[in-house]
Amino acid sequence: MAPLTPYTYIQCPCSDPSNLSYSRASDSGSPIDGNPGFDDEEHTFDPRAPRSNYSLYPLEYLLYCEDCHQIRCPRCIAEEIATFYCPSCLFEVPSSNLKSEGNRCTRSCFQCPICIGPLSVTSFETQPDPNLLAAPDHAAAPHSGPYALNCSYCHWSSAEIGIKFDKSNGIHGQLAKLRNGGTTRLTAKERKERRKDILQSGGGGGGTAPGASGDTGNDQQAIDMETQFTNLKSFYQGQLSESTSGGNGLSSLGDLGFASPTSLSRIMSIYTGGSLHDKKSKSRVGSMREALDPNEGLIVADLDESAAIEKLHSEGIDGTVDTEQLLNQPPYLGEPHLHGRSRFGSELRPIPYLLRTKRSKRCPVCRHIISKPEAKIQTTRFRIRLIAGNYVPSITIRPLNLNDNNGAAGTPLPPTAPLPDTLQPLKPAHFLLIFKNPIFEGVKISLATPAKTPGRFASKVTVLCPQFEIDANTDVWDEALKDDGARRRGAGGGRKGDERPGSTQGQQRAEAGKIWERGRNWVSIVVEVVPASLRLDTLPTEGPEGEKVDMSPLKEDEDVLEIPIFVRVEWEVDAVGDDLGSSLASSRDKEAKEKRELAYWCVLGLGRVSQA
Template sequence: MAQAFPYTFYSCPCVDTSTPSARVRDKRSSQYSTHTKEEQDRTFDPRKSRSNFSLYPLEHLLYCEDCHQIRCPRCVSEEVITWFCPSCLFEVPSSNIRSDGNRCMRSCYNCPVCTAPMVVNSLDSENERHVRLGEDGEAVQPPGPFYLACPYCQWSTLEIGVEFEKPNNISGQLARLANGGKTVPTLREREKARDKRKEAEELGKKPDEEEDEGTPDEDLPMDHDIRFSNLSAFYKSQLQTDTMGGDYGYGSSSTLSRIMSMYSGSGAKKSKKDRPSAMREAFGSDEGFQVHNRSSEDEIIKRMRQLGWEGTISPEQRQSQIHSDVRFAADLRPVPTLLRTKRAKRCRTCRHILARPETKISSSRYKIKLLALNNIPQISVKALPRQVETSVPGITAPVPFDYNKLQPFMANHFILTIRNPLFDPIHVTLATPAITPGRIQSKVTVLCPEFEVGANTDVWDEALTGPGATQKKSQAPSSTELGASNPATQAEAGKVWERGRNWTSVVLEVVADKAEPADLEGGLDEDEDVLEIPMFVRIEYETDLTDDIKEKDREKGKESGGADGRVKREEAFWCVLGAGRIGALPKLG
């Protein structure tokens, strides 16, 4: 989607990733002194590919009070505060995340077809129409069986033959039910059956018929849970076996003492022992090993031909499943809801907290949120309205400005407004290249590059005292205060255009260059005819000296502030002004 004109993007200092961090620069200041000076003298080019990753609207940026720098999403590090389920709003401990994964283990499931949240319903038709009441007049839980249903696409677990006995603990019941209603043995039952088969193989006996039915077929693909359980049990038994490598066994009790003796004098006198034998790999279905069988792939292809397009699932549905090898609609299972996180953000340089939400799940507030909007001046640009005379003498009307058709080789005037969010007045210095970088070279001139902006005080102060009382004596009157009626003729160099309580407007003059594809080698690139003006903004102000600033300056060995208890601050940053799109040259005749 094309960006609406005009716009303002702020450049983050992390545009040059080759620049070392602050701590490294302090250690190697002599090596990077020349490099840093060259970076300061370099003009920011918004046309470079790297610049696209550092330009953000002011609303998307944070501010570090320790570094006094803008921080973008690349400059911050995130840390998880809490995990929670978005459906039931249940907070999940981090210990459960390591064991159970990042999905809700309660009764929260999403539809595998449309991803909508599913609800638990009863098969009793009477209870679906009327609520059953008890003797005390309270609602009674309807009798089972129950099933999960999607209220959006009407898909339910009845289509895969899965029903539940209770309306709660759906995860535990679903783990023991396969598609078609077949019961899946638990982990303990699988371990007992596996141990019995191993004992029967060691004794040379034939397993019982009931145990033989639970043995997975070598030709059929094993279930993921059964395969993982067998592999886990096999590797645990390998690690616990001490006879595999003698004293060097992976589970040997003397491993710790042997490692400690390596760092003592007594360990060097011992004779060198042989290396332990390598751990063997799994073999057989009981150990979780499965050989690829071509016949299983032939069966899948045959089934796809029989069911057709409607019997298969889309790539999105396949990726949403826990096991991504599902191919048919009959193999779909309800998807557990993914957990969400609340995260805090820290500055990568000084580890200062930039944003920290409340731990309460139902709350969307932030305990700490240092927005750049509250610390960096807001810069906006708009076209200077042109006045034309109407049929009535002495009355003029504004002409609408077309930002998508800037006339080349003609002076276009824009109003540049700087709003101060701080509670202290600031001194602003603007700098922009005389010619914009790139193949299309337009001329830019700031008529008033230095000016003052008032503090962000209470609105009632301006209403009670009046605009004349809040204006400093050193500030020159603006063009509008001098009675500017025609902006094209009254915009003067060295004078601000308009001034308010905490904002000041100046005039920006732009002479656009032509953007003809025939005159450029290789034609016109995408959005190359967009007039983007890089501007360097530098602000200076004095603020009260707080205890935190004193403590930080004391740690750095600096003297904090002056005798009046105030300290000078200076901040600088690059921004890009999107003035519009250059139009075609008017045809003569």
């Protein structure tokens, strides 16, 4: 098992139900209470609760609104789309195309359906003639003949599914006309034209023209899902307008579509079962009928799958695709419903790249932009980006070796040293929490943590110094020039910090109420944990209220020692000329200092507890 790197997660305050606008009338109506862990303020946050996985974010994922002075997580942010682009060819796609062409790249960008590697168009030399290749002029016409999409990683080729292209460009359009196996199909536009022809030749009539019967015979085996959809749609539209104009003098409203009386209110009353208006609608003539033939969208299912079963017999497991490959397939409507046949590798199709977006983000409350990327696709820079790391103190965790009595005792392990693989249960271990202040004001930090971690295996936690102050993040050179020597070394992580507690030579003790070390804009404190034993037989047989204790075997990540800590950061800003914005506040009161605070739950993952 990989050793665990200590980590920090922050719970965005937006996940706190007391901050949600909808707290809650319906909860009382539901038989089960949502989550007792979130119910009252007093209750500590449980990082093990399944819900907490949805509200915890690493600091790097969080943004910060300067005007609301709040952390903003991806869940509580309003997004706007700057550009749509294809991640493969980096071409910008206008948003109008998105509606008509769908959410995938319509140029020649495709992913391999087997390994999702990029596909390239290569000339498909059917029978390479050695004489021709050796001839000097073979370079003149090397790319003739059919083309195929090839994966350079797994060597899949679209020839395997019987798809070859005539031209090397416009692959997307060509592919739309090709079924697997190489048979052509009509595109949507051609179908529409065909349809129009049918309608005209049959004299119109809701797509039920008798003259179309000959054509229908041809199309019979080829009615794919897209055609069925368009047939159905035009059938319903025809029916709706027909029943609207059906003899009631309502023909003037026929274009309104939804005003169709009978059929619509019938569908509207799908679930009521209430007959109150149904009776009335029945008094109308001209209700909507159902589709009767393929031209109207009714397809009789072909239940005979023996061919596919035979194929399964002949190809075995190698002919089928695994779940992931199947899920990556874009919905394809060029065939009749595949049902079980979609499992075969021969039914795979090249995957056009999904388009991506660049998004600018706004604070949902004050509508200020807190992140805005460059519009150009090739650049990855941001014009505005207020990441939370610039406003919220960061916490780094380092194991601390306090128990040795030799001279090296009391040093935090150098970051390069291998971390101890596991924590020994029931043996106290110490960790250094290093708080680093990113803002230009001094901050006061208070920590609160439950004495025992929540969860089945409760470890004991003691924060030796729950309240301390961190100096402002002043300019590094200011600091260096102002004083030298000890201070600088302290900032460098040396052992001669001036505020080290009990700084007798060599022997350093972790003392309650004292910070461990202090630097220019950082402070480290000591946390002592006594990990719980992970053995199930040490669990109490009954909970405090007599409920049954979960005796199931160890679950994933249950051996990781995680501490919930409530962090409250307080600081004062100069109302005048402060860097933190808040022009509102400064205009209100020019003189006074303004007090700010930020409070959030935070989860520290310290390490795995040994399961021995």
